[in-house]
Amino acid sequence: MRFDELTMHKRLKEAMAHLNYTEMTEVQAQTIPYALIGRDLAVASKTGSGKTLAYLLPLMHRLLTSRALSTRGPRALILAPTRELAKQVYAQLRFLVAGTQIHCSLVLGGENFNDQIKALRKTPQVLVATPGRLVNHLQARSFLFDGVEILVLDEADRMLDLGFADALKQIHTAASHRLRQTWLFSATLHHQAVEMLSGYILKAPQTISIGEMHAVHADIKEVFHLCDHLDHKRALLQHLLSQPDYQQAIVFVATRDDTDKLAAQYNEQKIPALALSGDMKQNQRNQVIDQFSRGHAKVLFTTDVAARGLDLLHVSLVVNFDMPKLPEEYIHRIGRTGRAGNQGTAVSLISPKDWNSFQGLLALQRREVIFSIIEGLEGKFKGVLAPQKKRFSGKEQHPLSAAKNAQAKRKVNKSSSKPGAGMKKGTGRNAEAFVRDTDGFAPLRRKAPTEASYIETDSGNEPE
Numbered sequence: 001m002r003f004d005e006l007t008m009h010k011r012l013k014e015a016m017a018h019l020n021y022t023e024m025t026e027v028q029a030q031t032i033p034y035a036l037i038g039r040d041l042a043v044a045s046k047t048g049s050g051k052t053l054a055y056l057l058p059l060m061h062r063l064l065t066s067r068a069l070s071t072r073g074p075r076a077l078i079l080a081p082t083r084e085l086a087k088q089v090y091a092q093l094r095f096l097v098a099g100t101q102i103h104c105s106l107v108l109g110g111e112n113f114n115d116q117i118k119a120l121r122k123t124p125q126v127l128v129a130t131p132g133r134l135v136n137h138l139q140a141r142s143f144l145f146d147g148v149e150i151l152v153l154d155e156a157d158r159m160l161d162l163g164f165a166d167a168l169k170q171i172h173t174a175a176s177h178r179l180r181q182t183w184l185f186s187a188t189l190h191h192q193a194v195e196m197l198s199g200y201i202l203k204a205p206q207t208i209s210i211g212e213m214h215a216v217h218a219d220i221k222e223v224f225h226l227c228d229h230l231d232h233k234r235a236l237l238q239h240l241l242s243q244p245d246y247q248q249a250i251v252f253v254a255t256r257d258d259t260d261k262l263a264a265q266y267n268e269q270k271i272p273a274l275a276l277s278g279d280m281k282q283n284q285r286n287q288v289i290d291q292f293s294r295g296h297a298k299v300l301f302t303t304d305v306a307a308r309g310l311d312l313l314h315v316s317l318v319v320n321f322d323m324p325k326l327p328e329e330y331i332h333r334i335g336r337t338g339r340a341g342n343q344g345t346a347v348s349l350i351s352p353k354d355w356n357s358f359q360g361l362l363a364l365q366r367r368e369v370i371f372s373i374i375e376g377l378e379g380k381f382k383g384v385l386a387p388q389k390k391r392f393s394g395k396e397q398h399p400l401s402a403a404k405n406a407q408a409k410r411k412v413n414k415s416s417s418k419p420g421a422g423m424k425k426g427t428g429r430n431a432e433a434f435v436r437d438t439d440g441f442a443p444l445r446r447k448a449p450t451e452a453s454y455i456e457t458d459s460g461n462e463p464e
């Protein structure tokens with residue numbers, strides 16, 4: 001579907017034509033018509049699919065074509081999980097409001113509160129904000145929420161993962177009235193907290209879910225290398241970053257320390273590199289992102305802080321120097337490349353330490369991968385083989401009785417005078433696993449790392 005087929009304000013169509021965007025992306029084609037007729041929305045679609053315009057265009061259309069319910073406060077609020085993401089949304093919004101009477105403002109954590117109050121007194125019609133700071137303004141009564149006609153939650157799953165559930169509810173309550181439209185965007189709707197929030201704040205929403213959130217872009221080529229240890233990873237990275245065929249690269253590492261060390265090392269080698277991590281001051285982070293997006297550096301070393309949302313068109317290589325703890329994060333990381341139809345490559349380095357995270361990813365995506373080898377950089381690690389599954393054919397002893405026998409044997413062994421006599425290490429455990437297997441299901445998997453442990457490495461990403 002084309003933008004010019006929509007019943008949408010002329011100025012917005014012109015803006016799209018100006019960008020040379022003629023065809024809508026799938027999420028835009030499915031979302032915008034419902035948004036324009038006044039519906040609430042719950043939308044899931046992969047990163048880089050064009051969600052920002054999917055809400056900014058109908059939002060702008062409503063503001064340009066209808067009278068404000070109240071002129072004393074903003075008409076639309078857009079909430080985003082991180083400052084970086086909010087700034088990118090704001091940049092796209094600024095482009096759309098240019099030349100109109102609509103005035104917008106950005107309200108971010110980590111920036112001067114009083115300056116924000118001053119800006120809010122000018123009653124901007126649209127606010128783009130991080131939730132924590134917006135709640136501070138709610139408490140300080142910096143502006144009136146009761147005229148809000150559109151509330152957008154961008155990357156709702158991420159906001160909830162970062163602990164903003166209460167903030168979102170407070171904002172919803174303060175701006176709750178019959179005529180409000182609420183649009184929730186998320187990488188997935190199969191997320192318990194997202195489901196709960198949707199039930200709480202959306203009114204008869206149109207649900208749009210495009211593709212499996214676990215599916216990877218066709219535009220991203222994924223490569224996996226097995227590695228023995230840190231030095232082996234470093235050698236592989238050196239090889240990857242010395243290739244001439246990428247524009248810019250983002251390298252994800254586990255710790256903030258490593259971002260600095262690696263960036264320094266590559267700068268010495270005349271491969272311009274920058275480091276971005278959560279504990280940097282806000283203006284430093286802005287500077288780094290700005291420099292990188294202007295192409296002042298070839299490589300950005302970062303922790304998960306930059307994994308979401310950032311829209312950097314020239315990134316054609318993403319390297320997972322360390323695998324993310326949560327498999328979902330992998331999808332977001334590699335989504336930093338292959339933006340807007342460009343081709344990208346995502347390379348993951350899997351050492352014994354990364355093996356469990358890697359297995360989690362395979363389980364999530366229900367797939368297998370073939371490992372690639374770089375000549376001269378082969379390693380010894382071949383992965384940890386899963387234990388062979390036994391099947392009960394009916395001829396041998398039934399597994400349940402086998403387990404019982406094993407248990408009985410253990411008891412005998414325990415009571416035997418020589419401790420451990422005749423006992424093979426792990427016999428009992430294997431027998432139990434075997435029993436669980438006979439119901440036709442795989443044995444229970446180990447639990448994924450907890451959210452708390454994941455957020456810890458990423459805490460600097462949390463707006464205040």
Ligand code: ADP
Pocket residue numbers: 021022023024025028045046047048049050051052053309311339340
């Ligand atoms: P998401 O929020 O789904 O991750 P974005 O809204 O950041 O994705 O969009 C990704 C990129 O695609 C942006 O650079 C955006 O300008 C571009 N884009 C969006 N809509 C279109 C379109 N209809 N045609 C071409 N490019 C588009």
Ligand code: MG
Pocket residue numbers: 051052154309
């Ligand atoms: Mg987005």
